[in-house]
Amino acid sequence: MRTLPPMSTLRAFEATARTGSITRAAEELCRTHGAVSRQLRLLQEHAGTTLFEKDGTGVRLNERGQGMYDVVRAVFDQLEQSYSRLQDQARGPSLHVACSATFAMRWLVPNMVDFYRLRPDIRIRLSMTSAREMRTEGADVVIAWDLSAYPEPDRQRALHLAPVAFGPVCAPSYAASVRSGVRIAHDFTSSAWDQWEALSGKRIAPARELTFPHTHLCIEAALGGVGVALIEQRLIRRELEDGQLIAPYGFARFSNGLMAVPAARELPKDAKVFVGWLRDKLAEYEPGM
Incomplete structure (x- = not known):
């Protein structure tokens, strides 16, 4: 007892x-x-x-x-x-998908209605996370572009979804200060600026650097005129089209692109459907240069 x-x-x-x-x-x-x-x-x-x-x-x-x-x-x-x-x-079949908060808010969730029209029987459980989610919380698929911190077995299982293109963006009023002003960086993808400079052949030498733990905070800082942020083109498509943000040096495609990292080598049936839909949907907007 x-x-x-x-x-x-x-x-x-x-x-x-x-x-x-x-x-x-x-x-x-x-x-x-x-x-x-x-x-x-x-x-x-x-x-x-x-x-x-x-x-x-x-x-x-x-x-x-x-x-x-x-x-x-x-x-x-x-x-x-x-x-x-x-x-x-x-409740039946479900799929646990883990991704960054910014990708979820700015691309995945707004497009989920299209997936549910296609497959209303598959329920997506979404969480904001990183590589550790797959090991500790049981995510079926993790979506990410930077796999440098992932274990080698995870990287080997990664499936290519779409190309990604990053570029420095800022508010129009900040354009004159880009070269020597404030550079905005992400706490957990600090190598992104180095990759962009190597790929583009351009360099921005900031007077100082500010870092944030989430990409959407970097975007908000750029929109507020705080400095220049390095952002993936899909995530700010609306702001670029509306003229809220400008990309004075254009965008450079990163080598690996956006990846889906499955928890197991053999994808479950529902995960295959979801990954296939992701590829098709992401292809509707091809990032420019």
Whole structure:
């Protein structure tokens, strides 16, 4: 027989510890403030020790409570992931696709309606991630252009989807400052500028460099006139057409292009359909030079 407190007390504890507020925990759990307080009191009586202390108008974990929360949070996370997978299995075939947040927001999600018209029976589970997602979260396919940080077996399985073309872009008002102004770089693809300079034969020597962890932040910085950013052409097609961004040196095609990295050498049937659709859809807009 397991010696565990009632599940309702653990739910109240986890929500209160995570939000730092009994009131917010009550709202999240659709309970009253008094009901959550009673659950916390019951848990502490069951454990024989206090787990919280007052913190202004809220509460915070004491040392024993923090140790308990570390365990409960990990267990709840595992339960949530397992239950989500169970629901996915019950609903039928699905495909877990991982890609960068910017590619998802600016290209994949806006085009998904076309895929669902073609195959309404295949559900796409989408996550924003990198190579680690495939190993730790079970992604079926990872979409990326820079595979330098991927293990060799992953790179060998990679399937070419489409060419990519990168170019320095900035707001029209910033054009005169491009050569010696602020260069905007991505934290995790820092070699992109070096690749562009080698391919284009041009060089931008910035007075300083700013880095951001996501491409969409680099794009927003360029739109705001902060500096010049190196961006893949498809991701800013609308801004280029509208004249919000200009590409004073044009675009250079990178060697590998956009790739699909499957989790296994043999692609599942649904993944083959999705990869084929990606190739066809990406080919509708061929990046220029």
